Amino acid sequence: MTISGWRFTPRLWSTVAAAVVIIIMLNLGNWQLSRAQEKESRQEQLDMLSRQPAVALPTTPVKLEDFRYRRVEAKGAYLPMHTIYLDNKIHHGVAGYHIITPLRIGESSMHVLVNRGWAAADRDRSKLPQISTPDGQIVVSGVATSAVQKTLELSKEMVSGQVWGNLDLERYRGATGLTLQPVMILQQDDVKDGLVRQWVRPDSGSAKNLGYAFQWFAMALAVFIIYLVLSVKRERSESS
Missing domain, CATH: 1.10.287 (Helix Hairpins)
Structure with a gap:
C-alpha cells in the first residue's frame, strides 16, 4: 500500500x-x-453497611468478615490496666498514640478491643498522656475493623511496657490472658475525654x-x- x-x-x-x-x-x-x-x-x-443500624457484638466468637466496617456497639466495662498506647500515630502533623483499651462484654469472659482515639505525645517520650477511663458499665459504639494493626516492624519483641509499635492480637492475648474478638471498635461516641476520634475513611x-x-x-x-x-x-x- x-x-x-x-x-x-x-x-x-x-x-x-x-x-x-x-x-x-x-x-x-x-x-x-x-x-x-x-x-x-x-x-x-x-458504604451501605456503614449506614445500617448498629449491631451488638455478641459474647460468642465472631468472624472478622461478618463485622468489618459495620457499625457495632458493645455493652460492658473497660479494663484500664490492660490499656496500650499504639505508637507513631500522626494527627495534623503531630506525633501521638492511639489509645487501645479492652472492654469486657457484659458479664462474660469475652472482650473486645476499643480504639478510643488519638492523644498527642509529650516531648519527653517517657511521659505518657494521662487518659481518663469511665468506670462501670458503659455502651461503646463505632465501626468494626481488624484488631491487627501493623506497620513496619523490625522485631517481634519491640514492646516497651504500655507502648506498642504494632498491635498483634495473638501477642496481646498472650500478654493479657484475655479472650478477644477478632474485631476492634473505632469508637465514635461523643465522650469528653480529650481524645481525638477522626477516623480516616478507607479508600477503595x-x-x-x-x-x-x-x-x-x-x-x-x-x-x-x-x-x-x-x-x-x-x-x-x-x-x-
Missing part, C-alpha cells in the same frame, strides 16, 4: 510480535479495569488500578505507533 510516496511494508515477524505484545497489554489493561470495578463495588457495599484503591490500566493502554498505543513507523518506508523516485 502506497500513500503520497510512502509505502507500508510490514514484515511478518514484526506484525506477529507487535500483535502479541499489544494483545497482552490490552488484556492487562482490561484486567486492571475489572479490578477497579470490583473495588468500587466493594466500597459501595461497605480503585484509582491505582485505573492508573495502571491507563499505563497499559498507553504502552499498547506506543507499540502500535512504533510498529507503524518501522513498517513505513519512503519510495525512491525513478529519477534519483
Whole structure:
C-alpha cells in the first residue's frame, strides 16, 4: 500500500510480535479495569453497611468478615490496666498514640478491643498522656475493623511496657490472658475525654488500578505507533 510516496511494508515477524505484545497489554489493561470495578463495588457495599443500624457484638466468637466496617456497639466495662498506647500515630502533623483499651462484654469472659482515639505525645517520650477511663458499665459504639494493626516492624519483641509499635492480637492475648474478638471498635461516641476520634475513611484503591490500566493502554498505543513507523518506508523516485 502506497500513500503520497510512502509505502507500508510490514514484515511478518514484526506484525506477529507487535500483535502479541499489544494483545497482552490490552488484556492487562482490561484486567486492571475489572479490578477497579470490583473495588468500587466493594466500597459501595461497605458504604451501605456503614449506614445500617448498629449491631451488638455478641459474647460468642465472631468472624472478622461478618463485622468489618459495620457499625457495632458493645455493652460492658473497660479494663484500664490492660490499656496500650499504639505508637507513631500522626494527627495534623503531630506525633501521638492511639489509645487501645479492652472492654469486657457484659458479664462474660469475652472482650473486645476499643480504639478510643488519638492523644498527642509529650516531648519527653517517657511521659505518657494521662487518659481518663469511665468506670462501670458503659455502651461503646463505632465501626468494626481488624484488631491487627501493623506497620513496619523490625522485631517481634519491640514492646516497651504500655507502648506498642504494632498491635498483634495473638501477642496481646498472650500478654493479657484475655479472650478477644477478632474485631476492634473505632469508637465514635461523643465522650469528653480529650481524645481525638477522626477516623480516616478507607479508600477503595480503585484509582491505582485505573492508573495502571491507563499505563497499559498507553504502552499498547506506543507499540502500535512504533510498529507503524518501522513498517513505513519512503519510495525512491525513478529519477534519483
